[in-house]
Amino acid sequence: xxxxxxxxxxxxxxxxxxxxxFSLSQDEIIEFATxxxxxxxxxxxxxxxxxxxxGIIASGWHTASAAMRxxxxxLIPLESSLGSPGIDRLRWPAPVRPDVTYDVRYxxxxxxxxxxxxDRGAVNSTTDVxxxxxxxxxxxxxxxxxxKRPVG
Amino acid sequence: xxxxxxxxxxxxxxxxxxxxxFSLSQDEIIEFATxxxxxxxxxxxxxxxxxxxxGIIASGWHTASAAMRxxxxxLIPLESSLGSPGIDRLRWPAPVRPDVTYDVRYxxxxxxxxxxxxDRGAVNSTTDVxxxxxxxxxxxxxxxxxxKRPVG
Numbered sequence: 001x002x003x004x005x006x007x008x009x010x011x012x013x014x015x016x017x018x019x020x021x022f023s024l025s026q027d028e029i030i031e032f033a034t035x036x037x038x039x040x041x042x043x044x045x046x047x048x049x050x051x052x053x054x055g056i057i058a059s060g061w062h063t064a065s066a067a068m069r070x071x072x073x074x075l076i077p078l079e080s081s082l083g084s085p086g087i088d089r090l091r092w093p094a095p096v097r098p099d100v101t102y103d104v105r106y107x108x109x110x111x112x113x114x115x116x117x118x119d120r121g122a123v124n125s126t127t128d129v130x131x132x133x134x135x136x137x138x139x140x141x142x143x144x145x146x147x148k149r150p151v152g
Numbered sequence: 153x154x155x156x157x158x159x160x161x162x163x164x165x166x167x168x169x170x171x172x173x174f175s176l177s178q179d180e181i182i183e184f185a186t187x188x189x190x191x192x193x194x195x196x197x198x199x200x201x202x203x204x205x206x207g208i209i210a211s212g213w214h215t216a217s218a219a220m221r222x223x224x225x226x227l228i229p230l231e232s233s234l235g236s237p238g239i240d241r242l243r244w245p246a247p248v249r250p251d252v253t254y255d256v257r258y259x260x261x262x263x264x265x266x267x268x269x270x271d272r273g274a275v276n277s278t279t280d281v282x283x284x285x286x287x288x289x290x291x292x293x294x295x296x297x298x299x300k301r302p303v304g
Contacts, residue, residue: 036217038224039233052234060236061220065188065213072190081191082204084212086243090294092236142242 007080007149008121011108019070019104019127024058026098032062057095063138064090067129070104082120082145090140094131102137103130109141113148120147159232159301160273163260171222171256171279176210178250184214209247215290216242219281222256234272234297242292246283254289255282261293265300272299 005011026045033042037059040047048056058066072078096102105128113121122143129138157163178197185194189211192199200208210218224230248254257280265273274295281290 032217036221038221039228039235040230041235059217059220060238061213061217065184065211065217068211068213069188069190076191078192083191083193084244086212086241087239088241089238090240090242091238 003075003077005075006077008111008113008123008146009149010077011111011123011125011146013108013111016105016107017075019067019074019106021101021103022066022070023099023101024062024066024096026056029056029058029062029098032065033059037061053095055097057097060090060092060096060138063092063096063129064140066102067104067127067138071106071127075106076144077146080147082147084142084144087140087142090138091136092138094135094137096129096137100131102132104128105130118148120145122146155227155229157227158229160263160265160275160298161301162229163263163275163277163298165260165263168257168259169227171219171226171258173253173255174218174222175251175253176214176218176248178208181208181210181214181250184217185211189213205247207249209249212242212244212248212290215244215248215281216292218254219256219279219290223258223279227258228296229298232299234299236294236296239292239294242290243288244290246287246289248281248289252283254284256280257282270300272297274298 030043041051041053042059045056107126109124111123122145124143126141131137182195193203193205194211197208259278261276263275274297276295278293283289
């Protein structure tokens with residue numbers, strides 16, 4: 001998949017971009033969490049089986065990172081991306097489990113030109129991660145800064 | 153460092169817990185971002201040097217994950233932690249650069265007992281990551297669910 005957007009002006013307010021799918025193996029989940037979030041329900045299959053989750057679930061930071069990868073691969077234009085100041089309302093409403101294929105969707109909430117820097121602007125977007133039954137497992141709303149199309 | 157809290161009741165509203173420090177090497181930053189956030193200013197030293205950042209900076213998800221590791225190692229009580237429903241107001245006000253030592257601090261905003269489940273409750277907290285000059289480089293406010301101390 002190549003990105004459908006190159007510059008700020010190409011983000012279409014109200015449009016939802018389908019960014020493809022990801023799946024995390026139990027080994028990947030345990031490896032990530034051993035490094036960054038070593039809680040028993042992320043790294044210890046026996047403890048996870050006894051927990052409220054009934055088995056290994058991914059660290060929420062792993063899920064966010066996996067969704068980010070699809071945003072970079074399939075949407076964020078590398079030539080014009082200027083980074084992100086932050087995220088609002090990151091939610092993990094349901095666990096992410098091994099070997100399940102999740103869909104990632106990106107919706108443009110608004111596109112705003114910078115008042116102080118005429119060559120750039122901000123995109124406010126919501127990234128949703130959805131399981132095969134259509135249940136939302138992660139959602140976050142954030143801002144990205146992008147250059148405008150060069151003039152002339 | 154061992155955790156100063158075991159159960160919900162041990163989180164002290166208004167208290168700031170010092171969770172220690174982390175530092176990310178350029179190799180670690182590039183490795184994480186190659187997997188999850190392969191934008192040029194995270195993975196390509198030459199492109200990063202030409203960017204507004206003047207050099208490689210960490211993916212914001214890497215910074216969040218590094219802070220999470222200190223939260224798990226030095227604060228979150230593994231026996232009583234029940235996971236997190238989400239994060240509000242995640243901010244990356246300044247870049248995180250290789251081989252800089254960052255302090256991580258965790259402040260308890262509120263502790264709320266569950267109305268529906270008498271054995272547990274929620275902690276609302278803010279995690280701040282600060283550079284050696286005292287500048288904030290990341291902050292997020294989130295919720296964690298914890299069991300209450302068993303009765304009897």
